[in-house]
Amino acid sequence: xxxxxxxxxxxxxxxxxxxxxxxxxxxxxxxxxxxxxxxxxxxxxxxxxxxxxxxxxxxxxxxxxxxxxxxxxxxxxxxxxxxxxxxxxxxxxxxxxxxxxxxxxxxxxxxxxxxxxxxxxxxxxxxxxxxxxxxxxxxxxxxxxxxxxxxxxxxxxxxxxxxxxxxxxxxxxxxxxxxxxxxxxxxxxxxxxxxxxxxxxxxxxxxxxxxxxxxxxxxxxxxxxxxxxxxxxxxxxxxxxxxxxxxxxxxxxxxxxxxxxxxxxxxxxxxxxxxxxxxxxxxxxxxxxxxxxxxxxxxxxxxxxxxxxxxxxxxxxxxxxxxxxxxxxxxxxxxxxxxxxxxxxxxxxxxxxxxxxxxxxxxxxxxxxxxxxxxxxxxxxxxxxxxxxxxxxxxxxxxxxxxxxxxxxxxxxxxxxxxxxxxxxxxxxxxxxxxxxxxxxxxxxxxxxxxxxxxxxxxxxxxxxxxxxxxxxxxxxxxxxxxxxxxxxx
Amino acid sequence: xxxxxxxxxxxxxxxxxxxxxxxxxxxxxxxxxxxxxxxxxxxxxxxxxxxxxxxxxxxxxxxxxxxxxxxxxxxxxxxxxxxxxxxxxxxxxxxx
Numbered sequence: 001x002x003x004x005x006x007x008x009x010x011x012x013x014x015x016x017x018x019x020x021x022x023x024x025x026x027x028x029x030x031x032x033x034x035x036x037x038x039x040x041x042x043x044x045x046x047x048x049x050x051x052x053x054x055x056x057x058x059x060x061x062x063x064x065x066x067x068x069x070x071x072x073x074x075x076x077x078x079x080x081x082x083x084x085x086x087x088x089x090x091x092x093x094x095x096x097x098x099x100x101x102x103x104x105x106x107x108x109x110x111x112x113x114x115x116x117x118x119x120x121x122x123x124x125x126x127x128x129x130x131x132x133x134x135x136x137x138x139x140x141x142x143x144x145x146x147x148x149x150x151x152x153x154x155x156x157x158x159x160x161x162x163x164x165x166x167x168x169x170x171x172x173x174x175x176x177x178x179x180x181x182x183x184x185x186x187x188x189x190x191x192x193x194x195x196x197x198x199x200x201x202x203x204x205x206x207x208x209x210x211x212x213x214x215x216x217x218x219x220x221x222x223x224x225x226x227x228x229x230x231x232x233x234x235x236x237x238x239x240x241x242x243x244x245x246x247x248x249x250x251x252x253x254x255x256x257x258x259x260x261x262x263x264x265x266x267x268x269x270x271x272x273x274x275x276x277x278x279x280x281x282x283x284x285x286x287x288x289x290x291x292x293x294x295x296x297x298x299x300x301x302x303x304x305x306x307x308x309x310x311x312x313x314x315x316x317x318x319x320x321x322x323x324x325x326x327x328x329x330x331x332x333x334x335x336x337x338x339x340x341x342x343x344x345x346x347x348x349x350x351x352x353x354x355x356x357x358x359x360x361x362x363x364x365x366x367x368x369x370x371x372x373x374x375x376x377x378x379x380x381x382x383x384x385x386x387x388x389x390x391x392x393x394x395x396x397x398x399x400x401x402x403x404x405x406x407x408x409x410x411x412x413x414x415x416x417x418x419x420x421x422x423x424x425x426x427x428x429x430x431x432x433x434x435x436x437x438x439x440x441x442x443x444x445x446x447x448x449x450x451x452x453x454x455x456x457x458x459x460x461x462x463x464x465x466x467x468x469x470x471x472x473x474x475x476x477x478x479x480x481x482x483x484x485x486x487x488x489x490x
Numbered sequence: 491x492x493x494x495x496x497x498x499x500x501x502x503x504x505x506x507x508x509x510x511x512x513x514x515x516x517x518x519x520x521x522x523x524x525x526x527x528x529x530x531x532x533x534x535x536x537x538x539x540x541x542x543x544x545x546x547x548x549x550x551x552x553x554x555x556x557x558x559x560x561x562x563x564x565x566x567x568x569x570x571x572x573x574x575x576x577x578x579x580x581x582x583x584x585x586x
Contacts, residue, residue: 109565202545216544245551246544314528325505332506334578336569345583346506354508362507366498367521369505383531385541390534392542424520425527441545465546 022080102356112209129164159189184434191458325368
């Protein structure tokens with residue numbers, strides 16, 4: 001059994017007691033990647049040399065960390081722990097491509113704040129993970145390089161857009177990975193690959209150094225094997241950052257303290273719109289089992305309505321592309337990235353972008369440009385923003401009398417590679433339960449809740465803004481009562 | 491909802507994307523499908539609803555106007571496809 005098959009806290013205890021060295025953990029991670037990534041393709045770039053060099057340097061610092069740990073300082077739980085970073089987050093000195101050919105030759109000049117905070121805890125970065133190009137996609141198939149495969153069934157997608165981060169944790173290649181979630185890009189792949197995925201409240205984690213897709217929706221969060229590990233990683237990356245003007249200036253609680261196992265009296269809302277037609281009956285059955293587990297722990301459950309749910313997808317596919325069309329204007333062959341030469345500046349822009357962007361990215365840029373263009377702005381973009389208000393109010397009403405909202409994370413389990421690539425609207429429907437959460441800016445977590453036909457099913461818990469504490473407490477209590485889940489067999 | 495080839499050409503130009511004849515047809519088809527799907531927003535009464543541009547209340551964020559260490563000119567230029575005399579170099583802006 002791999003050294004990596006343990007929780008972050010268990011490994012931390014072993015590191016400070018000198019039972020294992022950071023370099024042994026890094027070597028185990030790199031060996032696992034070597035053995036499995038030919039099939040899974042979770043990584044765009046493996047930083048083997050840098051990881052071993054870093055880990056060996058950490059071998060010499062164990063004594064210091066041991067002393068700090070003895071004083072109750074929990075700020076170094078990630079010391080020596082191997083992790084992976086989605087390739088749309090800047091990592092100084094390493095390639096950052098967002099899985100786009102337009103950034104094929106790009107090396108980060110600086111670290112994203114979330115990465116910088118992991119560095120301060122002395123984690124070990126083993127590589128950059130594959131994704132849908134610029135985080136636009138729900139299957140990983142839109143990578144400009146190659147698709148990632150689901151560790152549970154190599155013929156199936158791992159979900160997206162954080163396809164590689166989900167697959168890397170699911171396959172036991174790393175203890176944790178960072179992803180980004182604009183419409184479900186952490187939670188949906190977490191559900192499809194049987195791992196925990198957390199999308200924090202908008203503003204809790206700095207977006208500085210994240211390659212922007214839709215700036216009012218994007219949020220960085222962790223993939224882990226357990227809820228406790230998610231709490232550890234969130235602790236490291238959460239908190240105000242002056243480099244991101246949308247970063248919230250709120251106090252960050254000690255998330256591990258929330259994992260008490262006690263959810264007696266907790267009020268759980270079940271939104272009827274999330275259990276309607278389109279939900280796979282096998283997925284529904286596993287989610288209903290999870291509801292009974294939570295009831296047995298003392299939670300009360302009530303039926304509610306989020307009446308504007310059906311409009312969320314349409315609103316999202318106007319707002320996100322509109323923001324993307326603006327954000328991706330920077331990829332023009334002038335300051336960085338690949339350039340296609342042409343005689344005039346405008347022609348150079350057009351050829352560079354035509355060559356550098358993939359089909360889905362072009363589609364969203366054009367869709368967003370259309371929605372923002374003269375004559376269509378009021379009918380599309382402004383109307384979508386007003387719809388966003390109604391969706392947000394739906395959540396506010398429910399949270400006036402409930403603590404969390406429970407739903408499936410996705411309507412189905414992982415689908416076959418190639419099954420949905422021809423029809424964008426069918427592909428977009430995968431995100432029907434995750435997108436409203438981004439529009440409202442609130443936090444949600446996906447926790448594995450069983451298998452349907454041998455494939456993982458995700459349970460989504462949605463919380464109030466900045467109430468990650470409750471989400472983690474409920475998810476952890478459920479996970480403990482659920483018991484161990486099988487791992488992907490490779 | 492359908493999008494004409496002429497509209498696709500107009501949007502591609504605004505988007506600064508060169509587009510082939512084959513792509514135009516496909517883009518007209520898929521954009522049309524997505525916009526058709528988005529039509530359902532038209533049935534909502536949003537007359538007295540304020541738009542949400544951002545999930546959290548935003549305020550201007552101010553800081554002291556002081557310089558600090560950041561990327562050097564050399565670092566900032568290090569990824570440029572073309573450069574000259576410490577500046578980004580681009581093709582002719584005007585035709586001819």
